[in-house]
Amino acid sequence: MRIYVVGGAVRDELLGLPVQDHDHVVVGATPEDMLKQGFRPVGKDFPVFLHPQTQEEYALARTERKTAPGYKGFVFHTSADVTLEEDLVRRDLTINAIAKAEDGTLTDPFNGRRDIEQRIFRHVSEAFAEDPVRILRVARFAARYADFTVAPETNELMKQMVAQGEVDALVPERVWQELSRGLMEHKPSRMLQVLRDCGALARILPELDALWGVPQPETHHPEIDTGAHMLLVADYAAARGHGLAVRFACLMHDLGKGVTPPEKWPAHHGHEGEGAKLVEQVCKRLKVPSDCRDLAVMTAREHGNVGRALQLRPNTIVTLLERCDAFRKPARFTQMLLATECDSCGREGKGVSFRDKPFPQLAHLEAALAAARAVNAGEIAQRSAEQPQRIPELIHSARVAAVRAALAAAGGPSGDEE
Structure with missing residues (x-):
């Protein structure tokens, strides 16, 4: 029995990054050998054990054979005579196909160290094409x-x-899993660019892919292209x-611009309402969790109103707060502002x-919400x-009065637009 550390732990160590988890591959052993040493079996499709x-x-160590479309259509084979190289060749990228022995020596049959030095994602073999999840993984790694x-x-x-389809x-759950993990990395735009470069974004998120090539007014959007803005x-x-819900809302906020007639x-005009419907469509298809869905829909629908907050009258602001259920869910309303x-x-x-330009609308609406929430609805x-x-009318009127007084006391704009 020979044990090697493989995959991400070796890759990140070579990159000089912190190593979170260690995955091991065992060569020259059977399931019975592992059980005798106290390992606990957990694998469903092939033998995986916990130390x-x-x-x-x-x-x-295992080999695999493609038997059906998708990422579940595989038959796995394990035996004591499967070699380390046979196990590594089934992995996705060369940078993930490096093994480290217990004495520290590296086995790198596919030049993964060279690709780490040159900062390249390269597939190990043509077997890469058998698992579509690998496209999502490459994008997430980017x-x-x-x-x-x-x-x-x-x-x-x-x-x-x-x-080839x-x-x-x-399956939607796997797409969402990889997409959400990529959004939580420090440069999510790279994930989207990789997906778009290979055509996968148009299949996974056609509503998002439609934003490229759609212009916006240069005065407000010097980047012009809506896809570039979204990145x-x-x-x-x-x-x-920001957390996942806010990041997903940012990703979805302008979908309505993709259906504006050329x-x-x-x-x-009116892209907010169209966008909210498209966000609901995406979330239903990908089975997006409700907290991410609700915030994304609200942001798509209301981001234009939030942008105009300094011109809105107190009555319009209170109506916005009511529509967003801000009195029951103030934290979610703040997430929308973010x-x-x-x-x-x-x-x-x-x-x-505009990166360092102030956004006074956030503090303006938070102050309005605080004033409106201070109204004792129960007493009324x-x-x-x-x-x-x-x-309901009397509570609304009291909240409008409270917002008007709070904004006047703060010396901010009282609003001149309904």
Whole structure:
């Protein structure tokens, strides 16, 4: 029995990055050998075991054979005579096909160290094409290792996989899993660019892919292209360290611009409402968790109103708060403001950048919400018990008065637009 550390742990150590988890491959052993040494079996499709002390994963060296479309159509073979090289050749990228022995020596049959030095994602073998999840993984790795590029031959292979329909066989849960993980890396724009370069984005998220080539007014969007704007917004949200729900809302906020008739370009009047419907469509298809879905829909629908917040009258602001259920869910409303701030700051081009431009709308609306929430709705309801049908109107009016007073006291704009 020989044990090697493989995959991400070796790759990240060579990159000088912190190593989170260790995966091991065991050569020359049977499941019975592992059980005798106290390892606990956990693998369903092939033998994987947990170490009795460290709980790290140890997988028996294996080969695999494609039997059906998609990423589940594989038959695995394990035996004591499967070699380390036979196990490594089934892995996705050369940088993940390096093994480290217990004495520290490296086995690198596919020149992964060279590709690490040259910052290249390169597939190990043609077997890469058998698993469409690998396209998503390469894209996610690009978001994490932003200075790496995809080898031309690997990008060409991914294009062929898309053309052959392999990506269409991906289940929604797996697409969302990889997409959400990529959004949480420090450069999510790279993930989207890789997916777009091979044609996978048009299959996975056609609503998003439609944004490229759609112009916006240069005065407000010096980057002009809506797809380019979306990449800037996604990276700004990552730079600010926002959570997944905010990052996903940033990704989805402008989908409505992708369906604006070309004759109306570069204007996009009413894109917010169209965008909200498209976001709901995406979330239903990908089975997006409800917290991400609800925030993304709200952001798509309301980001224009938030952008105009300094011109809105107190009555319009309170109506916005009510529509967003901000009194019951103030934290989610703040998340929407953060996503809209990213939209505002994610604009640059031709020597112009909005990245450090103030976004006073956030504090303005948060102050309005705090003032409106301070109104004692229960007390108003008690006073109006004899006219229950008027209670909502009276609470609304009290909140409007509170917002008007708070904004006036703060010396900010009181609003002149309904």
